[in-house]
Amino acid sequence: MTARPSDPVIHALAAVDEAGGDDELGLMDLLVVLAENARVLAIGPLVAALVALVIGSLLPQRWESVTLLRGANPTLVTVITSPAVLLPVARAQGLAAGQSGDEAVEKLRARIKASFNPKDLVLTLLVEDDSPAGAQSLGQRIFEQLKIASAPSGPERARFETQIADINRREEQIDGPIQALSNRLRDLPPSVASELTRSFGQLISTAHQLNADRMTIAKQLSGVDESYLLQSPTLPDRPQGRKRALVALIAALGAFSLLLLGAFFRLALRAAASDPGSATKLRRAREAWRRAIGRGHWPVAAPSRDRATGPRAHPR
Numbered sequence: 001m002t003a004r005p006s007d008p009v010i011h012a013l014a015a016v017d018e019a020g021g022d023d024e025l026g027l028m029d030l031l032v033v034l035a036e037n038a039r040v041l042a043i044g045p046l047v048a049a050l051v052a053l054v055i056g057s058l059l060p061q062r063w064e065s066v067t068l069l070r071g072a073n074p075t076l077v078t079v080i081t082s083p084a085v086l087l088p089v090a091r092a093q094g095l096a097a098g099q100s101g102d103e104a105v106e107k108l109r110a111r112i113k114a115s116f117n118p119k120d121l122v123l124t125l126l127v128e129d130d131s132p133a134g135a136q137s138l139g140q141r142i143f144e145q146l147k148i149a150s151a152p153s154g155p156e157r158a159r160f161e162t163q164i165a166d167i168n169r170r171e172e173q174i175d176g177p178i179q180a181l182s183n184r185l186r187d188l189p190p191s192v193a194s195e196l197t198r199s200f201g202q203l204i205s206t207a208h209q210l211n212a213d214r215m216t217i218a219k220q221l222s223g224v225d226e227s228y229l230l231q232s233p234t235l236p237d238r239p240q241g242r243k244r245a246l247v248a249l250i251a252a253l254g255a256f257s258l259l260l261l262g263a264f265f266r267l268a269l270r271a272a273a274s275d276p277g278s279a280t281k282l283r284r285a286r287e288a289w290r291r292a293i294g295r296g297h298w299p300v301a302a303p304s305r306d307r308a309t310g311p312r313a314h315p316r
Contacts (some may be wrong), residue, residue, distance in 0.1 A: 002241075
């Protein structure tokens with residue numbers, strides 16, 4: 001059907017199509033293939049999105065328990081995900097038949113997320129499981145094992161114990177002078193006791209510093225305990241969302257891309273079939289494909305005759 005010159009849109013499309021007539025795919029061809037496959041391009045992505053939503057709803061739900069540790073340090077993130085913590089937990093849950101310890105640790109590590117916020121010194125531990133009670137129980141087991149693994153042992157523990165013993169000895173050494181100066185200052189007038197007051201203040205400051213050092217080392221010696229808990233492992237009340245809308249959108253876009261690519265491929269095949277040279281190549285490609293899948297016949301070469309055994313030329 002000839003485009004009406006009075007219609008500027010159709011006239012412009014016809015002009016562009018005539019200008020690009022030497023190309024394999026013209027603008028009008030693209031518009032035609034989109035119009036011919038409009039229903040498929042509309043229904044196909046919708047079906048793919050619905051299938052993605054159905055599959056997402058059939059997948060098992062995941063529940064997440066949250067544990068917060070206050071006053072922790074960044075190294076505990078590595079300790080939580082280490083085999084020293086996860087292997088005993090995996091063994092307590094029971095290893096599957098034929099499953100090695102390393103495989104159990106990797107499987108358990110995939111269900112754990114640990115992060116540290118240096119601003120407020122809070123470590124967040126997220127644990128996933130198939131049930132709310134299972135997620136809470138797994139979080140509690142990991143925390144209990146963290147208390148054992150975070151406590152120093154061997155030479156490090158011996159070093160901390162030596163430091164605490166040295167602090168205790170220094171505290172005993174200054175206890176006597178502090179008590180003696182306290183008794184003397186009680187009997188002397190303020191004008192005479194100024195120098196003793198400075199000495200007494202220095203001894204008190206040293207005693208406070210020793211006490212703070214002893215508490216810090218004792219905390220390091222005990223490792224993680226209940227005093228670190230800002231929030232115990234929670235019992236989740238709702239499953240974690242799997243972003244089903246995003247999955248459906250990705251499925252719809254993928255289906256639309258594949259269907260559009262298939263439509264353009266069929267258009268290219270039709271264009272190639274109209275050209276004699278391309279039609280010959282296309283026919284040879286089809287024959288080669290049929291032979292490759294066993295549905296065609298391989299060409300048989302004519303037998304050549306050997307000069308020694310073939311018929312001799314008739315002598316004149």
